[in-house]
Amino acid sequence: MDKNLGELEQLVLFALLRLGDDAYGVTVHQEILERTGRTMSFATIYTTLSRLESKGMVDSFVGDPTPERGGRAKKHFAMTSNGKLALQQSVRALRSMSRGLDTKWGTP
Amino acid sequence: MNRPPAFARWLLERVVPNHLHDALIGDLEERYATICATKGIPAANRWFWRETCCSPRTRLTATPAQRVSRSNNGDSFMSALQSDLRFAWRMLMRRPAFTSLAVFTLALGIGATTAIFSAVNPILFESLPYPNANRIMMIWEGTDPSDKNDLGYSTYADILEKNRSFSSMAAMASSSGTLTGKGEPQFLEGERVTPSFFRVLGVAPALGRAFRDEENVQGSQRVIILTNALWRNRFGGDSRIIGTPITMMENDFTVVGVMPATFENVLSPTAQYYVPLRYEVSLPQACRSCRHLRVVALRKSTVTITQARSDLGRIAQNMGSDFPKDYSNLAFMAPKLGDDIVTGVRPALLAVLGAVALVLLVACLNVMNLLLARGAQREGEFAMRAALGAGRARIVRQLLSESFLLALLGGAAGVAVAFAGVRILVALSPSTLPRLAAIRIEGSVLAFALALTTVVGVIFGLVPALQAARGNLHDSIRRNTRRSAATSRFTRSTLVVTEVALAIVLLVGSGLLFRSMEQLFAVNPGFDSTNLLTLQIQGGGGRLRNETLVGAFMAEALKNVRAQPGVEAAAMTSQLPLSTDFDRYGVHFETQPKFNPEDDKGGFRYAVSDQYFETMKIPLVSGRYFAASDAAKAPLVAIINQSFARSRFGEVSPVGQRIKIGGLNGPWREIVGVVGDVKQISLASGEVEAVYLPEVQWQFVDYAMTLVVRSRSSLNTLVPELRNAIWTADKDQPIIRIATANELMAERAAERTFALVLFEGFALVSLVLAAAGIYGVLSGTVTERNRELGVRAALGATGRDQIVMVLRQGMALTVVGVLVGLGAAFASSRVLLTMLYNVSPVDPATYAGVTAALFVVALLACWIPARRASQTSPLEALKAE
Numbered sequence: 009m010d011k012n013l014g015e016l017e018q019l020v021l022f023a024l025l026r027l028g029d030d031a032y033g034v035t036v037h038q039e040i041l042e043r044t045g046r047t048m049s050f051a052t053i054y055t056t057l058s059r060l061e062s063k064g065m066v067d068s069f070v071g072d073p074t075p076e077r078g079g080r081a082k083k084h085f086a087m088t089s090n091g092k093l094a095l096q097q098s099v100r101a102l103r104s105m106s107r108g109l110d111t112k113w114g115t116p
Numbered sequence: 117m118n119r120p121p122a123f124a125r126w127l128l129e130r131v132v133p134n135h136l137h138d139a140l141i142g143d144l145e146e147r148y149a150t151i152c153a154t155k156g157i158p159a160a161n162r163w164f165w166r167e168t169c170c171s172p173r174t175r176l177t178a179t180p181a182q183r184v185s186r187s188n189n190g191d192s193f194m195s196a197l198q199s200d201l202r203f204a205w206r207m208l209m210r211r212p213a214f215t216s217l218a219v220f221t222l223a224l225g226i227g228a229t230t231a232i233f234s235a236v237n238p239i240l241f242e243s244l245p246y247p248n249a250n251r252i253m254m255i256w257e258g259t260d261p262s263d264k265n266d267l268g269y270s271t272y273a274d275i276l277e278k279n280r281s282f283s284s285m286a287a288m289a290s291s292s293g294t295l296t297g298k299g300e301p302q303f304l305e306g307e308r309v310t311p312s313f314f315r316v317l318g319v320a321p322a323l324g325r326a327f328r329d330e331e332n333v334q335g336s337q338r339v340i341i342l343t344n345a346l347w348r349n350r351f352g353g354d355s356r357i358i359g360t361p362i363t364m365m366e367n368d369f370t371v372v373g374v375m376p377a378t379f380e381n382v383l384s385p386t387a388q389y390y391v392p393l394r395y396e397v398s399l400p401q402a403c404r405s406c407r408h409l410r411v412v413a414l415r416k417s418t419v420t421i422t423q424a425r426s427d428l429g430r431i432a433q434n435m436g437s438d439f440p441k442d443y444s445n446l447a448f449m450a451p452k453l454g455d456d457i458v459t460g461v462r463p464a465l466l467a468v469l470g471a472v473a474l475v476l477l478v479a480c481l482n483v484m485n486l487l488l489a490r491g492a493q494r495e496g497e498f499a500m501r502a503a504l505g506a507g508r509a510r511i512v513r514q515l516l517s518e519s520f521l522l523a524l525l526g527g528a529a530g531v532a533v534a535f536a537g538v539r540i541l542v543a544l545s546p547s548t549l550p551r552l553a554a555i556r557i558e559g560s561v562l563a564f565a566l567a568l569t570t571v572v573g574v575i576f577g578l579v580p581a582l583q584a585a586r587g588n589l590h591d592s593i594r595r596n597t598r599r600s601a602a603t604s605r606f607t608r609s610t611l612v613v614t615e616v617a618l619a620i621v622l623l624v625g626s627g628l629l630f631r632s633m634e635q636l637f638a639v640n641p642g643f644d645s646t647n648l649l650t651l652q653i654q655g656g657g658g659r660l661r662n663e664t665l666v667g668a669f670m671a672e673a674l675k676n677v678r679a680q681p682g683v684e685a686a687a688m689t690s691q692l693p694l695s696t697d698f699d700r701y702g703v704h705f706e707t708q709p710k711f712n713p714e715d716d717k718g719g720f721r722y723a724v725s726d727q728y729f730e731t732m733k734i735p736l737v738s739g740r741y742f743a744a745s746d747a748a749k750a751p752l753v754a755i756i757n758q759s760f761a762r763s764r765f766g767e768v769s770p771v772g773q774r775i776k777i778g779g780l781n782g783p784w785r786e787i788v789g790v791v792g793d794v795k796q797i798s799l800a801s802g803e804v805e806a807v808y809l810p811e812v813q814w815q816f817v818d819y820a821m822t823l824v825v826r827s828r829s830s831l832n833t834l835v836p837e838l839r840n841a842i843w844t845a846d847k848d849q850p851i852i853r854i855a856t857a858n859e860l861m862a863e864r865a866a867e868r869t870f871a872l873v874l875f876e877g878f879a880l881v882s883l884v885l886a887a888a889g890i891y892g893v894l895s896g897t898v899t900e901r902n903r904e905l906g907v908r909a910a911l912g913a914t915g916r917d918q919i920v921m922v923l924r925q926g927m928a929l930t931v932v933g934v935l936v937g938l939g940a941a942f943a944s945s946r947v948l949l950t951m952l953y954n955v956s957p958v959d960p961a962t963y964a965g966v967t968a969a970l971f972v973v974a975l976l977a978c979w980i981p982a983r984r985a986s987q988t989s990p991l992e993a994l995k996a997e
Contacts (some may be wrong), residue, residue, distance in 0.1 A: 032139070032143070033139060033140065033142075033143035034143045034146050034147050037143075037147065049166070049167055049170035049173075050140055050143055050144055050147070050167055050170075050171075051140070051167065051170040051171045051172075051173040051174050052170065052173065054136055054139070054140050054174050055173055055174055058136075058174075070138070070139075073138070073142075074146075076145070076146055076149055077142035077143070077145050077146045078141070078142065078145045080137075080138040080139075080141060080142030080145070081138045081139070081142065082138075082139065082142060082143075083136075083138070083139030
């Protein structure tokens, strides 16, 4: 299985980690928007979540329908231990690649 | 709570895969509500549409289960197709200008065709919404479909008794009345029917029951069945209504049933209620010559249409010999109900359908042209692919994928165009168009659009694909792509010629219709239509319990109206010219008795108040107008129109002659004047006989009278003044059908206007597309012949020479196209014959005008490439080589 993560996958996994039990499409979208200023379409978020799910990094379960959603049920997402491991590796790789580069690219 | 755009939601439901439906669409709705609250509805709508456009992406990700099964199958065809489509998508996205132009063109063609199909489908092709629709037939008296007559009740009763072909039969007549009681008085249209009416149609009330036979006799308890719309709008959809009485006119009716919401009455679409007919053969209005009932019958399943018709023929023969005084040459016509209701509009609809098919063809030819031009430019690419091992079939498949994808995008945009188009169509439709309520985009229409898209994608992609893959691909790799494509130039020129020809056909069609309308509106209606307002007053109900009170109310209302400062003159008539009123009576002349009085040609009967002719400005030919002295007790008088006078008396004045109106038992009336002819049915109809009587001298009071008002001021400000004036006489009487005389004239010509507007739209689109085609071909040629143009310039050709060369090429294409198009228009314009008025289908002025217009547009389309050719610099051209 591919354990490397793309940028979108990293962002989504971070959002899941931060949101805990309250992670579903709208909150993931909101979290990424607030923290990075990036507007992702819901289709992109769901495509990413489906990919992570097929890699075994994310689990999902269906919640209760609510009236403000036109009576439609939420789909909640949670990170699996595989997901956590992949994210840790990914962050570690980024850190080690960026370490000591401050002088080369200036302070961001 | 605000809802996201309905069409976007509809699309989402279809695009998002099922397993993500609730999650994704629910999220979008939730977020939509938040954006509505923070940024407003327009921003939220824009956001929702953006998300909808992105949503097809979710289809690309398969669920884990699908992923496993696909990797096991190793379906190479599917994966090749997928990769073809993905590649095609990338190629299309790389040339956004080309793609959007092609998609836009296809969307117009597919959208317009789909919209027209959705309108024509329920009218011409779908069977009517009744279980045995194919066995329902109308029965009319007469032999000519354009002059069919209603039946008298006795005739109906005889057919009912003697026929062997029909399992049930119903007679009906229109009805109207004012509903009083709770709430404001409401004028309703309805239908009086025999109880068998619902059995013939095979429908039953959703609530309560149908009529019983014992409720169809005089003196029985009055009962009524409501339509679903009336029940919901007036009675709040209360199911306890069954068994309760409601008051209409001065009578109580017990509600016994409510029709289902899905019930569509094609026989009288505006009917809001049904009451039993309650006729017996002994009643005076049930006579054989009292032809005012429409008859509909359900044929037995064991009897064929031909058998049923010959059965009716036998009955007609017997009845004719049994009652020679009542009928002469009696015959019945029995068309299928579905055919009967569309007879009038079928030619217009077929013509429009044909026109839109031409537009689609022009659009497809245009896209084909674009694809060919693109194929020529990409020849080097195909050669390279062939060199790398791609077979010819593979390249054709790749190109077909591109054209199919283009068609698919065009089809999707076309459905959106169709949704908008249907709304416009319904708004434009003449009220005489049957089954207006059934016009909508639904499953069968979408299937049609999809089939159309597939055909367009494959057929019109195949030619360019084959053309591109033809010839020696390996050779062309050595050639400069810009110089290639002489063969494709020929194909493209042929396409442009075809486009120009089709555009000419459509332009001629719309030109002929336009000239007809001009002629039609130039027809003199027989009265002065400027500053003339008309409105109908319904008397009865409330305190107006009898004819005397209704008559008094009408007189007082007229007096009040005349007292208004904005009113120059006002009068009343029982029948309004150019409205749907149709009130005809037999007229018998004392000096010209006929063998069979029933054969005496009828005339339109107008019961009018004094000053009617003066208000309408109908000219007096001889004798005098009615005067105030022609009162109820005064000697009975009448005025006839010029056509009537001429057909009966030639050049001799009929003034002083006597006539009887409506049966031989009535009193004699003296003709005191002859007035000019007035158009009653439509501006296009011929002159018809008419007879005018003072309303106070007619044998009964008309409960519905139309007020005609000649105004001094603006007609808009006059309406509230008139309403108040009438309601001062009695505030409970409804006022309906408010229209200016000019609006009435336009309404009567609505079918022609409908066809004209559509034809004009189609002709314009095809003209623009043909111009784009000419421009495309010339522009491509100039690019391809850049080197040659450079050499010519180097050898001394002036800019003017270059312009002339390109123009000559463009105009040669146009001339050929115009010649072919004029021939095709000449051959096909006959289909418009029934819609033309005073214009020949080969009208030279129209043909000349259209040709001139097309040449001007073609010249404009040639000008830009010609200018570019004139500016070719020899140095640049040769350097580019």
